[in-house]
Amino acid sequence: xxxxxxxxxxxxxxxxxxxxxxxxxxxxxxxxxxxxxxxxxxxxxxxxxxxxxxxxxxxxxxxxxxxxxxxxxxxxxxxxxxxxxxxxxxxxxxxxxxxxxxxxxxxxxxxxxxxxxxxxxxxxxxxxxxxxxxxxxxxxxxxxxxxxxxxxxxxxxxxxxxxxxxxxxxxxxxxxxxxxxxxxxxxxxxxxxxxxxxxxxxxxxxxxxxxxxxxxxxxxxxxxxxxxxxxxxxxxxxxxxxxxxxxxxxxxxxxxxxxxxxxxxxxxxxxxxxxxxxxxxxxxxxxxxxxxxxxxxxxxxxxxxxxxxxxxxxxxxxxxxxxxxxxxxxxxxxxxxxxxxxxxxxxxxxxxxxxxxxxxxxxxxxxxxxxxxxxxxxxxxxxxxxxxxxxxxxxxxxxxxxxxxxx
Amino acid sequence: xxxxxxxxxxxxxxxxxxxxxxxxxxxxxxxxxxxxxxxxxxxxxxxxxxxxxxxxxxxxxxxxxxxxxxxxxxxxxxxxxxxxxxxxxxxxxxxxxxxxxxxxxxxxxxxxxxxxxxxxxxxxxxxxxxxxxxxxxxxxxxxxxxxxxxxxxxxxxxxxxxxxxxxxxxxxxxxxxxxxxxxxxxxxxxxxxxxxxxxxxxxxxxxxxxxxxxxxxxxxxxxxxxxxxxxxxxxxxxxxxxxxxxxxxxxxxxxxxxxxxxxxxxxxxxxxxxxxxxxxx
Amino acid sequence: xxxxxxxxxxxxxxxxxxxxxxxxxxxxxxxxxxxxxxxxxxxxxxxxxxxxxxxxxxxxxxxxxxxxxxxxxxxxxxxxxxxxxxxxxxxxxxxxxxxxxxxxxxxxxxxxxxxxxxxxxxxxxxxxxxxxxxxxxxxxxxxxxxxxxxxxxxxxxxxxxxxxxxxxxxxxxxxxxxxxxxxxxxxxxxxxxxxxxxxxxxxxxxxxxxxxxxxxxxxxxxxxxxxxxxxxxxxxxxxxxxxxxxxxxxxxxxxxxxxxxxxxxxxxxxxxx
Numbered sequence: 001x002x003x004x005x006x007x008x009x010x011x012x013x014x015x016x017x018x019x020x021x022x023x024x025x026x027x028x029x030x031x032x033x034x035x036x037x038x039x040x041x042x043x044x045x046x047x048x049x050x051x052x053x054x055x056x057x058x059x060x061x062x063x064x065x066x067x068x069x070x071x072x073x074x075x076x077x078x079x080x081x082x083x084x085x086x087x088x089x090x091x092x093x094x095x096x097x098x099x100x101x102x103x104x105x106x107x108x109x110x111x112x113x114x115x116x117x118x119x120x121x122x123x124x125x126x127x128x129x130x131x132x133x134x135x136x137x138x139x140x141x142x143x144x145x146x147x148x149x150x151x152x153x154x155x156x157x158x159x160x161x162x163x164x165x166x167x168x169x170x171x172x173x174x175x176x177x178x179x180x181x182x183x184x185x186x187x188x189x190x191x192x193x194x195x196x197x198x199x200x201x202x203x204x205x206x207x208x209x210x211x212x213x214x215x216x217x218x219x220x221x222x223x224x225x226x227x228x229x230x231x232x233x234x235x236x237x238x239x240x241x242x243x244x245x246x247x248x249x250x251x252x253x254x255x256x257x258x259x260x261x262x263x264x265x266x267x268x269x270x271x272x273x274x275x276x277x278x279x280x281x282x283x284x285x286x287x288x289x290x291x292x293x294x295x296x297x298x299x300x301x302x303x304x305x306x307x308x309x310x311x312x313x314x315x316x317x318x319x320x321x322x323x324x325x326x327x328x329x330x331x332x333x334x335x336x337x338x339x340x341x342x343x344x345x346x347x348x349x350x351x352x353x354x355x356x357x358x359x360x361x362x363x364x365x366x367x368x369x370x371x372x373x374x375x376x377x378x379x380x381x382x383x384x385x386x387x388x389x390x391x392x393x394x395x396x397x398x399x400x401x402x403x404x405x406x407x
Numbered sequence: 408x409x410x411x412x413x414x415x416x417x418x419x420x421x422x423x424x425x426x427x428x429x430x431x432x433x434x435x436x437x438x439x440x441x442x443x444x445x446x447x448x449x450x451x452x453x454x455x456x457x458x459x460x461x462x463x464x465x466x467x468x469x470x471x472x473x474x475x476x477x478x479x480x481x482x483x484x485x486x487x488x489x490x491x492x493x494x495x496x497x498x499x500x501x502x503x504x505x506x507x508x509x510x511x512x513x514x515x516x517x518x519x520x521x522x523x524x525x526x527x528x529x530x531x532x533x534x535x536x537x538x539x540x541x542x543x544x545x546x547x548x549x550x551x552x553x554x555x556x557x558x559x560x561x562x563x564x565x566x567x568x569x570x571x572x573x574x575x576x577x578x579x580x581x582x583x584x585x586x587x588x589x590x591x592x593x594x595x596x597x598x599x600x601x602x603x604x605x606x607x608x609x610x611x612x613x614x615x616x617x618x619x620x621x622x623x624x625x626x627x628x629x630x631x632x633x634x635x636x637x638x639x640x641x642x643x644x645x646x647x648x649x650x651x652x653x654x655x656x657x658x659x660x661x662x663x664x665x666x667x668x669x670x671x672x673x674x675x676x677x678x679x680x681x682x683x684x685x686x687x688x
Numbered sequence: 689x690x691x692x693x694x695x696x697x698x699x700x701x702x703x704x705x706x707x708x709x710x711x712x713x714x715x716x717x718x719x720x721x722x723x724x725x726x727x728x729x730x731x732x733x734x735x736x737x738x739x740x741x742x743x744x745x746x747x748x749x750x751x752x753x754x755x756x757x758x759x760x761x762x763x764x765x766x767x768x769x770x771x772x773x774x775x776x777x778x779x780x781x782x783x784x785x786x787x788x789x790x791x792x793x794x795x796x797x798x799x800x801x802x803x804x805x806x807x808x809x810x811x812x813x814x815x816x817x818x819x820x821x822x823x824x825x826x827x828x829x830x831x832x833x834x835x836x837x838x839x840x841x842x843x844x845x846x847x848x849x850x851x852x853x854x855x856x857x858x859x860x861x862x863x864x865x866x867x868x869x870x871x872x873x874x875x876x877x878x879x880x881x882x883x884x885x886x887x888x889x890x891x892x893x894x895x896x897x898x899x900x901x902x903x904x905x906x907x908x909x910x911x912x913x914x915x916x917x918x919x920x921x922x923x924x925x926x927x928x929x930x931x932x933x934x935x936x937x938x939x940x941x942x943x944x945x946x947x948x949x950x951x952x953x954x955x956x957x958x959x960x961x
Contacts, residue, residue, distance in 0.1 A: 002821035005837035007830040017845030025853040029427045029860055034794075041795040043850035045802025047509075048775055050847060053810030054508035058537035059768035062558050063761060068703060071694070072558060074565055120567040122554050125692055174694060189576060199554055199576065231692030232699030237706035239762055243769030245714075250776065256722070257714060260729045263951070265766055267736030268759065270945035272544060275744040279602035280594055280628070281938050284931060287626040306625075306928050313932035335932075337879055342929040344880040345921060346618045348887025349635065351862055353481060353614025355434070355662040356636035358859035359655040360480025361852055362438045367654070379439045423864040430863050444893035447915050476848040477855040509851075512843060540767035541760060544740070548760035555757065563814075621927035622934060637891045660892035662859075667885055669867040677871050 012370045019369075022361055023386045027393035034396040035389065068236040073128070076117055076206070076226040088112065094222055096130045096170060101224035106210030113207055119148075120201040124228035125177055131163065132170045132222035140165035140214035142221075144175070145207035148187055148200070157185030165214055170222075200228075309338050415676040426669070433665050437657040444657050445644060451624060452641040455609040455631025458583055459492050466582030467575050468493055468500040469606075471596065472510030478589030478613050479513060484639035484651035485611030486587045487517055492646050494525040499571055501553075501581075503536040505546060506592050511537050511561065514587075529562075530569045537561040543595040550578035550604045578604030589613040593620065597628045611638060730951035737949030778803075806842055813839040883921060890918030 021039060028036040066072065080099040082090040087109030088102050095101040104112055129144070146159040159181040163173055175181065177200070188198035208223075245261035248254040288310055290303035315328060316335030323332045369378040448456075462468055470490075474482040493500055502518070504510040515535045518527065527533060536557050539545055549556040553575055554566050566572040574580055584600050586593060586608060593610060600606040610620060611633035623629040633642055636659060639652030693699050717725055739759065743752040782796035812819050813835035821834035832840070872878045889895030900913045910916060947953040 002834040004822050004824050004828070004831045004833055007832055010832055010837045010840060013841055014845040017841060018849035021846055021849040022853045025850060025857070028857065030424065037795055038798050039850060040854070041798040042802040043847065043854065044778070045799040045804075046806045046842060046847040047802075047851065048778060049803040049806030050810065050843065051508050051771060052775060053807050053814075054511075054538050055540075055768040055771045056811070057814055058508075058511075058561060059540060059764060062563075064765050064768075066558065069699070071696075072565075074567055118567060120554075120573050122565065122567045123552075126694065199552065201573075201576070229694075231694045232696065233690070233692045234699045234702035234706065235690045236765070237703040238710060239765045239769075241707055241710040241714075242762075243766060246766075246770050246773055247776070249773070254718070256725055256729075257718075260725075260732065261766075263729055263733045263948075264736045265763070266948050267733035268544075268739060268763065269542075270948040271737040271740035272542075273941055273945040274741040276543065276594065276598045277938060277942060278744070279598040281935070283602070283628060284622060284626045284934070288928075288931065302924055305924050309925055310928035310932050313929045314935065317932065317936045337876065338925060338929050340876045340879040341883045341921070342618065342926045344883030345887050345926045346615070347880065348884040348891065349614040349617045351614070351663065351666055351866070351884075351888055352635050352637060352659065352891050354856075354859040354862045355659055356614065356655065357478065357480035357852065358430075358856040359434060359438070359636065359658045359662075360483060360651075361849075361856045362434055362658070363651060363654060364849070364852075366435070366438050367441075375439055375441065379435065419868075423868075426864050426867060427860045430860055444897060446893055447896045449915055449919055451919075476851040479848060479852050480856065509843075509847070513848070516840070516844070539764065541764035542767075544756070544760040545764045548757050551757075556760075618922065618926045619930055621922050622931040625923065625927045625931075635891075656893050660894035663888040663892050664894065666863055666866055667888060669863060670870045670881065670885075673867045673870060674872050 008370065015368055015370055019365055019382065019385060020389075022365055023382070023389045026386070027389055030390055030393050031397045033393040034400070035393050064236050064239065067233045068240075069232065071229050071231055073227040073229040074118065074122060074124070076121075076127070076228055077114060077223075079224050079226075085109070085112065091222060094132065096224040098225070101132070101222045104208075104221045104223060105218075106214050106221060107216075107218050110210045110215050111207065112209075113205055115205045117203060117206055119203050121199075121203060121228045123199050123230060125230055126180075127173075127175045127177070127226065127228050129163075129173045129175065129226045130170060130224045131173060132224075133165050133167055134220045135217065136168055137165040137214050137217040137219055140217060140219070141211045142214065143207070143209040143211070145209070146181075146187075146203060147205040147207060148203040150186055150189070151202045152189055153186055155185055157183065157187040159183050159187060165219065165221075313338055412679045415672065416680045419673065419676040419680070430662070430665065433661050434658045437661055438654070441654065442657040443649070443653055444660070446637065446640040446653065446656055448641040448645050449634075451632035451634065452638050453631070453645065455611075455633055455638075456492070456642060456645045458607055458609050458630040459489065459498075459585070460496070462496075462498055462582035464498075465574070466580055467571070468498055469581045469584045469600075470500050470502045470514055471584060471586040471588070471592075472502055472504045472514035473507050473586060473588035473590070473592045474513075474613075475507045475509040475589070476513065481613045481635050481639075482587045482589060482611060483513070483517075484636060484655070485633045485642070486514060487521065488639050488642045488646060488648060488650055488652060489585055489587075489611065489633075490514075490517055490521050491648060491650070492642070494521060494527055495646075497525075499532050501534045501536055501572075501575060503549075504538050505540070505542070505595060506590065507588075508538045510587070511535055515561075530564070531571055534566075534569055534572055534575075535561045543598045546595055546599040547603060550581075550599050550606075552577055553580075578606055581606050584608045586610040587612075589616070591616060591619065593623060593629070597623065601628050609633070726951075733951055734949055737945070802846075806847070809835060809838045809842060883925075886914065886921065887918050890914035 021043075024035050024039045027033055078098050079090075079102045083102055087106075088104045090100045091103040092100040094103070131142075142163040142165060144161045144163055147156065148158075149156050159177070160183075161175050161181045187200055189201060210221075242261055245257045247258070248256075249258035288307065290307055292300045292304050292307075295303065312331040312335035314335070315331040316333075316339065318328075318332075321328060323329050365382045366375065366379050369381070371378065371381075373381075459468070470486070472482075472486065490500075500518075502511055502514045504514075518533050518535075519529075522528070522533070529535075536553075537560065539549065539556070545556070553572070557566060559565050560569060560572075566575075578600060581600070581604075584596055584606055586596055588610065589612070593608075596608055601608055607630045608628065609631040610629055612620060612635070614635035614637075617632065617634040620629060620632050620634075624632060633639060636652055636655050639650070640656045641652075643650045643652045693702065717728060720728070739752060739755075743750065743756060746752070778799070782799045785792045785796035786800070813833075817823075817833050817835050819835070824831055824833045824836075870877075870881065872881055889899060895914045903909055903913050905913075911920065944953065
């Protein structure tokens with residue numbers, strides 16, 4: 001059995017491995033060497049392995065595999081705890097799953113009201129309810145109701161279904177939310193208006209009512225394991241095929257299929273560009289038209305500068321007309337200078353960014369050391385490791401040089 | 408004087424490794440001495456700070472951790488200080504990443520460590536939704552319905568069973584999107600959260616992409632920016648917190664001074680070597 | 689719209705059927721003459737390209753709207769499926785080195801060990817954290833399960849340190865490049881350096897505090913304070929310049945989009961023929 005790990009020991013291990021990796025990579029500053037190359041390849045492996053793991057964890061498994069190959073269900077009630085209701089007791093012997101089931105006698109209390117149910121059901125398309133009856137009641141009927149208050153409309157809605165009691169023993173009722181229920185009010189959330197299955201939430205109670213025939217028959221009903229479910233979405237198999245098409249690029253004979261797969265994706269992306277243009281560039285074009293009159297003097301000057309700079313740089317990039325006429329040439333030249341000013345800003349910020357990354361590493365090496373010694377000692381320790389690794393790099397370079405000379 | 412000029416001209420061909428050594432040494436010293444200098448907050452950072460303050464209590468913040476471990480030196484401190492701010496104000500948040508699978512893990516680790524101080528619990532106060540590839544269309548889908556887009560969180564718990572996610576259904580329940588990135592992922596959020604769902608955006612970015620963001624800031628598509636490590640330091644100053652950003656800024660100062668001196672020396676050397684008297688050297 | 693089914697067997701049958709039907713369609717397309725195939729690809733690309741614009745520009749909810757969630761999920765899945773493409777290439781390259789035991793083999797071994805470590809530990813820690821390992825008691829504070837600990841060790845200790853340091857190397861390279869290549873020979877270079885220096889100084893406390901920190905905030909010369917000067921440059925010079933560049937890019941990408949939709953851009957659709 002592999003043991004559990006104490007957090008502080010884990011942090012120490014992270015630090016020492018991190019320090020080794022950090023300093024090992026830094027040895028490239030001396031020269032290209034085998035230690036660096038080894039760590040670099042190890043890094044690529046880790047990054048790729050991690051990426052694949054996340055692609056499986058966050059996309060392929062939940063969005064594709066589980067949607068296609070499993071029924072996603074959520075528990076409405078498991079009836080494992082003792083109810084505080086009249087006419088209902090917990091039965092630990094007759095049950096479908098878990099610790100027990102509820103034993104309900106409709107003669108004692110014809111209406112069963114469950115209020116401790118999850119309020120949010122996601123986007124189910126059917127329910128699975130297990131019921132058990134100890135005798136057949138031919139004209140018996142149970143009315144099943146879902147009562148909810150839609151959080152968007154703040155109005156009540158009710159979904160009602162009828163469950164016949166013409167069975168003995170356990171029976172699973174599969175109730176389609178759109179086909180088997182009569183709906184009064186608007187039960188679904190507003191934000192997604194289109195599509196078949198929508199979010200059902202604000203559920204505050206479930207109701208089970210026995211009709212007179214059931215009451216008089218003196219039947220005993222058991223309830224267990226109620227779930228709301230989304231079925232198998234088999235059509236994602238097409239996505240699998242489409243995904244595989246990309247891999248035909250490895251087989252020249254079928255490579256056209258990968259180009260088909262790619263070009264459809266490119267087509268979708270290209271189509272989105274038009275939408276993106278309206279949503280993103282539109283407001284920017286609009287905000288480029290700035291007032292110069294009717295605003296405070298300082299704002300007016302800044303606005304004028306802004307628009308002038310924009311027009312000059314655009315003129316510089318305007319290649320449809322030759323830059324010969326002074327009306328084009330002068331602003332274009334100004335545009336070039338303005339571009340240079342901007343590149344200076346970019347350079348200044350880039351320098352800042354690059355250093356920040358190294359400062360982050362130094363901070364890790366020197367200040368994150370878990371040992372309880374002074375910072376000076378920590379720094380000295382880091383320098384010692386650095387010296388050892390750089391010496392290793394030096395040996396590696398020398399060894400390679402000798403090998404090259406020998407061949 | 409002539410000796411100095413001579414030296415400067417020769418200094419131009421110095422082995423680059425001496426420069427590397429100088430960089431390492433000058434940056435290490437302020438870190439070891441743990442020098443600190445206050446950072447003056449600039450308007451973009453102040454605006455970002457205010458945007459976080461103004462998130463309505465009933466809404467959550469979307470932390471878009473769109474950075475990989477490569478830029479953790481810049482995005483890390485930014486994310487930490489913004490998380491610290493959110494936790495001080497008892498605001499809830501969800502984590503996701505559009506382009507960088509590593510970002511979500513980093514953000515969750517930070518949330519866990521900082522959250523210990525504030526009693527933040529997974530599922531009740533923050534949730535990790537994971538990596539969401541596919542660009543703006545998938546983000547749009549998420550804005551319409553979080554629950555349908557993510558059947559479960561990264562721990563395989565259905566969203567309907569996470570207490571906090573009961574209130575988070577669509578972009579309407581998100582009060583602010585805080586993007587942390589080292590690449591140009593902003594347009595996807597502008598096209599969806601800003602343009603279609605009217606959710607304000609702030610971005611903590613690496614130094615390189617700071618200039619690209621100002622057009623968005625000007626069009627109010629972006630409310631505030633945390634530019635690089637400096638942005639983190641400014642935010643920490645506003646939050647009166649002594650964090651990673653503050654610690655790094657003295658080293659950053661020394662580094663910038665070193666670059667400027669080297670550029671000036673290089674140009675002086677070039678200028679001296681062009682003089683007729685230097686041609687003999 | 690497609691309906692989820694309730695039965696595992698039926699679902700399995702439909703999945704197999706879907707794969708077979710797709711296979712048959714592909715086989716049919718495969719035996720077509722290449723020009724005809726290209727036409728099919730062009731039509732598919734055209735239809736795909738029309739989806740988002742039509743859905744968006746036709747007002748309100750229209751006949752295309754019900755599909756937008758599925759299209760988004762499709763894009764998301766494709767992003768994940770194609771992830772394997774790069775991996776396969778890497779595996780082929782490094783697998784070849786290992787099989788032939790070339791001089792690069794130790795590095796390929798390092799690649800494979802990193803790849804398998806992260807993938808396997810990740811999957812175990814996510815799907816079965818108690819595999820051969822003790823479970824963490826619920827009330828235990830400061831204890832981590834073995835696989836979780838291993839995942840964190842390799843993620844934070846190795847992956848993060850290696851990646852962050854590789855990026856940090858750029859700090860050294862930019863200094864040496866700036867020193868060697870940043871020469872003011874023209875007016876343009878001078879302008880570039882001037883703003884670069886202003887921004888570099890304005891971004892750090894020594895510039896803000898020591899150089900111009902003495903200028904009072906309220907004085908008429910307050911604009912000379914470096915952080916204000918830099919902010920002005922960024923908002924009044926950099927913002928419109930960047931916007932002009934972005935407008936140029938938009939024109940380019942719209943033109944490119946039209947070319948893609950009309951299959952005029954052939955490099956990836958029919959292989960540059």
